[in-house]
Amino acid sequence: MNDKKNYGFTTTILHNDRLKGIEHGSLHKPIHTSVAFGYADARQLASVFQGKEPGFRYGRQGNPTISALEDKVNKMEQGVGTLCFATGMGAIGAVFQSLLRAGDHVVSSAFLFGNTNSLWQTTMGQGVAVSFVDATDVANVAAAITDQTRVVFVETIANPRTQVADLRRIGELCQQRGILYIVDNTMTTPYLFRPKSVGAGLVINALTKSIGGHGNALGGSLTDTGVYDWSRFPNIYENYKKAAPAQWGLAQIRAKGLRDFGASLAPEAAHHIAVGAETLALRMERTSSNALALAGMLEADERVAAVHYPGLKSHPQHGISTELFRSYGSLLSFELKDGIDCFDFLNRLKLAIPASNLGDTRTLVIPVAHTIFYEMGAERRASMGIAESLIRVSVGIEDADDLLDDFACALEGC
CATH class of the missing domain: 3.90.1150.10 (Aspartate Aminotransferase, domain 1)
Incomplete structure (x- = not known):
C-alpha cells in the first residue's frame, strides 16, 4: 500500500500502524510496558529532553504504544498533533490545568456531562470565572464573552439531553474574537463529525466511549486541529515559545497537563483502544x-x-x-x-x-x-x-x- 494515498476513514485507521513500520512485521503496534528509555549517547538523551529531536523520555509522557494511538486519533480528527490521557476527564482537566490562570473567564455550554460540570465548579474555586449559557444559540455565547474570556467550551451533542450546540456559528464568533474554541466530540466521534470543520482549535474525545467501543479500557485524547493561532493566547509561558507558534499549545499542555498533572494513559489500555478504533x-x-x-x-x-x-x-x-x-x-x-x-x-x-x-x-x-x-x-x-x-x-x-x-x-x- 502507498501511504501517501488518501484512503477512506476505516482503511486509514485499519492500516495505520502497519504503514508506519512495526517490529517483526506485526499488524498491531505491540504493547510497550517499559517506563524508561535508554540512549547509547547521553547527548542524545539531553537533546530529546530539550525537545531538539524526537524520542521518548519517560512513560508518564508517552511511549511507542501510546504514540501509535495518538497518531490514529490525530488522523481521525485531521489534526496537527494529539495527546492521550488516562481518561477523557484527564484530557479535559489537563487543558484547564495548563492553559487557564486565576482571573481568566470561560464561557461553557450549560448542557454538560456531569463530571465536566463538577470540574468547572472546582475550576471556579481556583479563581477562574465560568459562565454557563444555552449554547444552542450563538447569541448567548456572544453575550457572555468578556475581555478576560480565554476559552469557549461546548459538547457536540450534550449528554444526556442531546442538545446540540450552534457549533458553526460559535466557531465563527471565536475566530473573530481570537478566543480558543474547545469542542468535546465524544458523542459524535470523528467519524460522524470533525470539529475542525467549524473552527475548533482543540478537540477532546473520551476514548473510553465509542472510539474504544468495547467497554474494556479507559482513555482520553486532545487534538490540536491547527486552526487556532496560539500567538493570540496570552497564557503561554516563555519557555514553550521556542518553537513555531503552531506548537506552543500542545507543548505547554504536554508539560503542564500531562507531565505535571500525571493523567497518563497506560500502554495496555492504549492497545485495547487502538484495536477497538478499527471498527469505529x-x-x-x-x-x-x-x-x-x-x-x-x-x-x-x-x-x-x-x-x-x-x-x-x-x-x-x-x-x-x-x-x-x-x-x-x-x-x-x-x-x-x-x-x-x-x-x-x-x-x-x-x-x-x-x-x-x-x-x-x-x-x-x-x-x-x-x-x-x-x-x-x-x-x-x-x-x-x-x-x-x-x-x-x-x-x-x-x-x-x-x-x-x-x-x-x-x-x-x-
Missing part, C-alpha cells in the same frame, strides 16, 4: 441506525412523555444536526409519563443493561437524576432540562428487532 465507523453506523429506530418507536408510544434524539424531526436542533453530522449518534434519552416507575421499567429490560458507560457494543441504560446527575441537585438538573424520570440510553449493536422488542415489552409490563 462500522459500529457508529449500526448504533446510529438502531438509535434512530428506537427513538422513533419510543416517540410513538403513549406511555412515553418525551424523547430526546437529534435524529427526530421533533428535536429542536434536528436541522443543525442534519447539516453537520454524518448521522445522529448512539445516545438518546426519554421520559416516562407520570405514574410509570422508571426503576420498575428498567428492571423489566432483558437486553439493555443498567450501567453508566456510553458507546459500548451493548445497549446500556441509566436513570439520570438518581445516579450520574444526582450530586448536582434538583435545581441544577432542572436548569439543564433533566426530568426526574429521564432515562439515558447508549444504544448498542444488537439486532434492531431484538432491541425494539425489549423496550416494547418493558413498556407493556411483561
Whole structure:
C-alpha cells in the first residue's frame, strides 16, 4: 500500500500502524510496558529532553504504544498533533490545568456531562470565572464573552439531553474574537463529525466511549486541529515559545497537563483502544441506525412523555444536526409519563443493561437524576432540562428487532 494515498476513514485507521513500520512485521503496534528509555549517547538523551529531536523520555509522557494511538486519533480528527490521557476527564482537566490562570473567564455550554460540570465548579474555586449559557444559540455565547474570556467550551451533542450546540456559528464568533474554541466530540466521534470543520482549535474525545467501543479500557485524547493561532493566547509561558507558534499549545499542555498533572494513559489500555478504533465507523453506523429506530418507536408510544434524539424531526436542533453530522449518534434519552416507575421499567429490560458507560457494543441504560446527575441537585438538573424520570440510553449493536422488542415489552409490563 502507498501511504501517501488518501484512503477512506476505516482503511486509514485499519492500516495505520502497519504503514508506519512495526517490529517483526506485526499488524498491531505491540504493547510497550517499559517506563524508561535508554540512549547509547547521553547527548542524545539531553537533546530529546530539550525537545531538539524526537524520542521518548519517560512513560508518564508517552511511549511507542501510546504514540501509535495518538497518531490514529490525530488522523481521525485531521489534526496537527494529539495527546492521550488516562481518561477523557484527564484530557479535559489537563487543558484547564495548563492553559487557564486565576482571573481568566470561560464561557461553557450549560448542557454538560456531569463530571465536566463538577470540574468547572472546582475550576471556579481556583479563581477562574465560568459562565454557563444555552449554547444552542450563538447569541448567548456572544453575550457572555468578556475581555478576560480565554476559552469557549461546548459538547457536540450534550449528554444526556442531546442538545446540540450552534457549533458553526460559535466557531465563527471565536475566530473573530481570537478566543480558543474547545469542542468535546465524544458523542459524535470523528467519524460522524470533525470539529475542525467549524473552527475548533482543540478537540477532546473520551476514548473510553465509542472510539474504544468495547467497554474494556479507559482513555482520553486532545487534538490540536491547527486552526487556532496560539500567538493570540496570552497564557503561554516563555519557555514553550521556542518553537513555531503552531506548537506552543500542545507543548505547554504536554508539560503542564500531562507531565505535571500525571493523567497518563497506560500502554495496555492504549492497545485495547487502538484495536477497538478499527471498527469505529462500522459500529457508529449500526448504533446510529438502531438509535434512530428506537427513538422513533419510543416517540410513538403513549406511555412515553418525551424523547430526546437529534435524529427526530421533533428535536429542536434536528436541522443543525442534519447539516453537520454524518448521522445522529448512539445516545438518546426519554421520559416516562407520570405514574410509570422508571426503576420498575428498567428492571423489566432483558437486553439493555443498567450501567453508566456510553458507546459500548451493548445497549446500556441509566436513570439520570438518581445516579450520574444526582450530586448536582434538583435545581441544577432542572436548569439543564433533566426530568426526574429521564432515562439515558447508549444504544448498542444488537439486532434492531431484538432491541425494539425489549423496550416494547418493558413498556407493556411483561
